[in-house]
Amino acid sequence: MSRAEETMITWDPTTQFDSETHSKTALSTFLRAEPSRIHSHSHLDPETQLLDSQDASSYASDASSIARFPDFHFNLHSLTTLSALRRRASKVNVLLVVLEVDGPDLITIKKGADAGKQIYVLKMILGDEDGAVCRLTAWRDVAEMWGGVGQAVGIKRGDIVHLENVFATCDPDSPVALTASPHLKSKAEICYRSMPRPSFPEDRRLRPDLRLGFSDAAVRRVAAVVAWFEKMAGLNVLT
Template identity: 65%
Template structure:
């Protein structure tokens, strides 16, 4: 992480989530029920993003209509991995299709709220996001900036070391950087 003395103060980390509202991927995996919970919130690093793409539905009330789909592979600081599928407008927003939407990219540490989860004990958990669930994604930190504007997504995590949310985000950032070979030393 490169910091300059003059620029870091302007990007103080300010995360607004309750640590107790987060569900770990390990907890989801340990659940005996395939349908773990109606809705969960997770803090994860984006490992891969595919989409958003447009597909034509085959069943249901929207049969024959085109809708958006976005797929992600996500991981946590313990090395657990899951898949996420976002549907409809949620896929468009998270994929950056709108003029004001910021696309989630590989390396982003994201807070994802209001997603359902299913799992088969032999595979990784699967998360589902949609407008009906009121799913939200917030980019907390961008480990791999692509453009100058991305710097606003890189708060100086050293400045908020006393905040438990900042420490949680920092632990996911450190894990991703080590895993991706970005960490020095």
């Protein structure tokens, strides 16, 4: 990351909190972390059958006859790029890669009707394939779910994520700031895990073979973000 980008990775004090209460039973609506469909190689199209088996092995499950197809649940035309956000506060949908994760942390609300109540807060730095960078703060149940509290799956560094219903604010002298909360009905979909954890075999289901759906424009967009991050981070570039 360049020196200019490093100077942007700082957190301004946040003074506002969402006052909405939200049922824990609705947590699963905030994060979708199974973006692939499992299919036997015997059902692949003839063109797909030509994939080199050694190259495809990194995207397959433990059974060599199983492939994971990308199955993303977003409309490409609904996405906004970070560079397109200019001084206008608005609710947006974005496709970004997670560069840094801070939290989730429990904090105590000091003022208002919820004074004394503890809630979760999660902060992230994200970027896109154009090299633009933003910062995001998630609150309450959204922060708890996206941060993986009490569960194996949560958003990690290197994840390509589709964020829906996040509030963007822009300042000419600062990177774009995104806010996510239950009040906004913010949702996240982990499209691809660029940095799977060796001790978590289930991370493999978050690495669908993007080549198997490359005719789809949404899959190509995800692949472009994957390639940018892997090159920037010095990882093996997706083939």
